[in-house]
Amino acid sequence: MSSGLIFAATGCLLFVLGLGGVLLLKALLRRILAFNLMGSGAFLVLVGLAQRDGTPDPVPQAMVLTGIVVAVAATALALTLARRWQALTGREDIGRVGDAGSRRRSKQRERRKAPR
């Protein structure tokens, strides 16, 4: 087993760990981190598989460098959206679709009723 293959295998495990996080975790911040872990796993697979015969290949390395910068940008955008979601609904996770909206509306209704 060459070192490249070990990198690729680690990448696979990281990818699956991240996928599990995205599917099973509720908090948005944790999901974003898990998604990043998935991306890192994919990068490791790309670089590792390309150098499994012992010689490093500059083409996947350049692609991964591009990918890392794009991942940073996507994470920044995701974090902004998560903060916006939190500011609008006061929640740090996404439940079922429509859940947050209906809860907020019922709260508003309660508030409207209260002073009377």
Place this chain on the structure above:
Amino acid sequence: MKRFVRWLSILALTVLAGALLLAISSLPPAPVKLAGEVAANLAVSGVSHPVTAVLLNFRGYDTFLEVAVLIIALLGMLAAGLPPPPPTGSRNAMLPTLARLAVPLMVLAAVYLLWAGAFRPGGAFQAAAVLAAAAVLLHLAEIQGPWPDNARGPRLAIAGGFLLFLAIAAALLVNGGLLRYPPEQAGLNIVLIESGLSVSLAVNLAAFFLLRAPKS
């Protein structure tokens, strides 16, 4: 029920991990050797480091679009609404002093990384990451405040690097291809693009952290 679904998904993920590991261990050797192609054409690329040659010459188009993706992400942030400025933390005398000492060294390291990219690992992206980290450090040490969302300087810097890249790409269309440098000018073009990019990318990356909604 919920616990059952959880264990079922963990089981499915384990099976997926096993399948992926099996797949990568039984892959046939690559039919094309791209490393050989890069090494054969390195002499005409204008730089002597293969990764930089791929990034800015052989696959310059990817790098160009990547810069555009960064700008689009920033536009998305501005459209979604920026977070309010954070509450100022407890003032620690250590941090500003340390930041004042570290930031000049970080700028020096960034310039070195940019210059080293031509012949060893380094380049515009690494330099930009270090510069952006320096800006974030200055912000965390409360030496520099957050940028208001209508700040003109960051916008000009971000657009400038991208437009420089676009201008060079468009000027090279006369040669019959986007970003196809003539070999004798390739080195100069790459240095120009990389210098513009490191400033623009650094401001863009720092803006992800430093752009805040104005205090209301």
